[in-house]
Amino acid sequence: MTTDKLTIIPPGHPLTGRVSPPGSKSITNRVLLLAGLAKGTSRLTGALKSDDTRYMADALRAMGVTVDEPDDTTFVVTSSGELTQPEAPLFLGNAGTATRFLTAALALGKGRYVVDGDEHMRKRPIKPLVDALNALGVKADAPTGCPPVTIDATGQFASHRVVIDAGLSSQYVSALLMVGACASDPFEIELAGAEIGARGYVDLTLSAMRAFGATVTQPTSASWRIAPTGYTAADYHIEPDASAATYLWAAEVLTGGAIDIGTATADFTQPDAKSQAYMAQFPNMPAEIDGSQMQDAIPTLAVLAAFNRTPVRFVGIENLRVKECDRIRALSTGLNNIRDGLATEEGDDLVIASDPDLAGQTLPADIDTFADHRIAMSFALAGLKIAGITILDPGCVAKTYPAYWNALASLGVEYAGTDGGTL
Template sequence: MNTERLTILPPATALSGVVAPPGSKSITNRALLLAGLANGVSRLTGALKSDDTLYMADALRAMGVGVEEPEETVFVVTGTGRLAPPDQPLFLGNAGTAVRFLPAAIAALATGEVIVDGDQHMRKRPIKPLVAALRSLGVAAEAPTGCPPVTIHATGGFSADHVVIDAGLSSQYVSALLMAAPCAGRPFTVELAGNDIGARGYIDLTVAAMRAFGASVEQESPSRWRIEPTGYRAADYRIEPDASAATYLWGAEALGGGRIDIGTPSSDFTQPDARAYDVIASFPHMPAVIDGSQMQDAVPTLAVLAAYNATTVRFTGISNLRVKECDRVRALSLGLNAMKEGLAREEGDDLIVEGDPSLAGRHLPAEIDTFADHRIAMSFALAGLKSSGITILDPKCVGKTYPGYWDALASLGVTYLEEVPG
């Protein structure tokens, strides 16, 4: 059990400075995989180096892909258009993108048995819909618990050219199949089972990245894509900053006053979480109802801001947050109520936050259980800008996507009390 603790000390002055968010995790892991599936040398710049992306890079190396890191934000990837079965199971920590994306690529381009596994948290995250889709394509794949580990008996392709996928739990299942499809050897169709899909904007990210690496993708309807058997070609690819990470800096600016320059206008982001900017800009008069379905990773940021809002905020469309790195709806409710009993409540899968501006400037001796979830840690740190006594448990879990987060806040004038065991 990690017993490290970090207590944020509210700054005496408004926050100001320049902080560049790290590269997008979502785009980095897509680009790494596509470069690994391509034949040739690709250079990825602006990339994120964090737990999630380094797990993906190591998995690709284990399957015969060359991955070099000549600079802090650069990957150079050398692919052959094939994936070799690794010598041992692929361990991917709690990297959801890596665990969801790789099985389909392995099924399309490898030959032999491959096991994709993760840590104790990943082993609770559902992958059954993707396994069912692969089985419908003639791939012998098993996940007995409905969660990782997943065993793929790859034969270097699919036996069908049309797959129907249930994406109600995660759009990552769709992205996995889309990215594997150009390697199928014949025109291929990916279709949704129904219209429910978690964070549809991430499909747009996937398609844009695929096209950058030479794929031909046509969206025939809101629930159907046709992909040509082009394979992928190596490319130089620039990765934009992470919009989810930017929400913490936008939130810090809204709560702490001052001016934080992140170097990228909100309008320049293509990631779905960037739409949170307008909601954050409305603070302390946030909308009474916020639909979080298409900006799921921004919801923790918005929920902590809502604690200091002038009025009550209800978050809807967030049922998928229950199957993220932790049950984020529950974690947010517990954390907010640790700050003040009755501050938040769950109604079904909705989260209601009773805004209380009087919390600003008060001492709230709250220990925030992060459940090893980076987004819970980073979002509740924002509460520490307004109220004293906010203590983040397991603060190093931010390394999953933003290893420099605490240093970034420190550069703006935030100070901490750290407790390290032993």
């Protein structure tokens, strides 16, 4: 996508057809790292090829891992099981999974490593993970509490037990879990308090670890014990991305269509699949939705809620303020650009003043995506029912769903570009 803005033309008919979502970003970046830490050759099929996963793959290559790409959905990873010191800092764009997972994994190397990202990643907190690494005897430093992070690694931990504050992100726990299997002794992780953002993503991590030979037990709901097994190369098939599927599920119910994504909702293991149950209730979604365990689906649900019959309050979403952008602010800003008063921020809650009569209106609005793929993709849904919705920086979807605009077009959606012509 080369245009700097894209106006959605409401199709005026139900969207029907088949679209296959890309592979799961969350799973792809987990298994890429695990394959890089395993001795031997792993074949990862059904993988996502996007900005986020390319940052991870390129970082592994920079540290001596061979990562081949025989086709559009496969990575073949060959590794000695060690990550050598790269010649330059690892630049990871705004890929949160790659940044957090590698920050922990680099403790297994030897020498100085620097993990950095773009201007957006440099605003995303990583201090709890850095503090945990220091408690394990790893010298790690992030002066701003966000990337860049410098790790001086010796290849071992001075301690094998750590307490981590995972209130901001479950990725901190996942990062430590994955490196724990490579320690010299049994490795224990305990939560500081019971709060953890999107616990379901920890379950994804555990499933991937076990597929590569790890042994993990959970003595309590807030602690894990990882045996020092290391990892063994494996072949792994990655399921479709549930977060990407949310846009197609929402487009289906919003237009009264029938979109076959090739995977039953019940077959997804990712937390965002839980959002489909709320979409199935549209236009009678509940008055309150707790988004704590399906955070990446909230932008989709919030835009869909604008067309609901009754108002919807989203709670448990405070972590959205430290995603690729402040998603609560981005959602309220975009919705209020469509119609003033459509969204209200009440603390960290987001309240949508739903109105089914928005459908069919012409309400010209430029949607600032804040370079956030999920803001771009979710607000495209508003353009299916409202004329005049223009997405700024539509190319940002390349972060996780490069073919998104083509996918909607395959269902009959048309666009107007910067020249006003149909694309």
